[in-house]
Amino acid sequence: MTNKKPLTVGITGGIGSGKTTVAKIFSILGVPIYFADDRAKWLMGNDPILISKIKESFGEESFSESGELNRKYLAEKVFADTEKTKQINALVHPAVGKDFEVWVALQNAPYVLKEAALLFETGSYKQLDQVINVSAPLKLRVSRVLMRDPQRTEKQINDIIDKQLPDEEKNEKADFVIKNTENKLLIPQVLKIHQALKTKADSGQIDI
Template sequence: MRNHKPLLVGITGGIGSGKSTAAKIFSILGIPVYYADDRAKWLMAHDPELKKQIIAAFGEESYTADGTLNRTYLAANVFGDEEKVKTINGLVHPAVKSDFESWSQYQDSPYVLKEAALLFEAGSYKELDKVINVSAPLKIRITRIMLRDPHRSEEQINHIIDQQLPDEEKNSKADFVIKNSDNKLIIPQVLKIHEELLKLGK
């Protein structure tokens, strides 16, 4: 474990904004990136305490006989119901928070990134030192998602976008904004933020 605690920086952005691309550039620059959404899925599948809590809240059917997370069951019985979504988030977010905290203690870097889709919506941005929002015009985002996920309908995409805070609100809450439109290069913006964060994380 290192003596100097790294600066904790969040990177977020609405679906199709390009936050994963921006996070990859930081990663190429040698910055450790914690992918919160992927890690949440891993914890739901492997963390014994969290599994116990999910079974207590949603029943034995939440996991298959071999202990695998029953995504089909959860998608059908949880994700359409606002109250149940709140319940599952209330179990998963604290598990991710403590996992991220222990992970960040072992990173030998001036700062680390926590990449998450709902940093502002979930309130977890309050636990971070700085936040970067990746922003892109709505039309461009919808086109990107349809190209990337051809199985999603425009209606489904709009539903996901409606669950997320509007870009203007995220930009006003963020410490740094990366504009990822077709006429704005993303790499120079990442490099500029990287330089500033290196100074802050000294």
């Protein structure tokens, strides 16, 4: 092991692409993973500076009397309003970025993964050394989400997809693409990238 700063690698993919499943395979290989979306939710309810900014921007009703984040209220305020979505993102994403930096400094590994749904959309990919995009056909993604979250409608899923960059654009921006289709094995793709990233971390060269 080395004490030098780990290579920072983003892993992203649209809803239903299977990025969390892919991240878990990397985890089995011993790669530390920062789940940015989960951490964002935690910070919104626990980071005093972020809490203060949310209250200032969206009102005291953003939190209950006991101090818990009022997710229903915020979702209603933000989801249908593009400007308010940008506003909440402008508060949350910098807080996640700082939290990630602190987390990275505590890791002792050749590289670490930052798993996030909107790496390209928010521009946070620019702070990372490499990015992996998990790609899958649209119909397959929709069917996966319908199976996973039966309370969602196909329209709701397509609305979410419409707010995310198309796979083609993500694939062009990414350093690596994992194809999570029904006829392509995941593990060999992950192992190949894992080896390439370890090589990159050790020597500064990508070998893939």
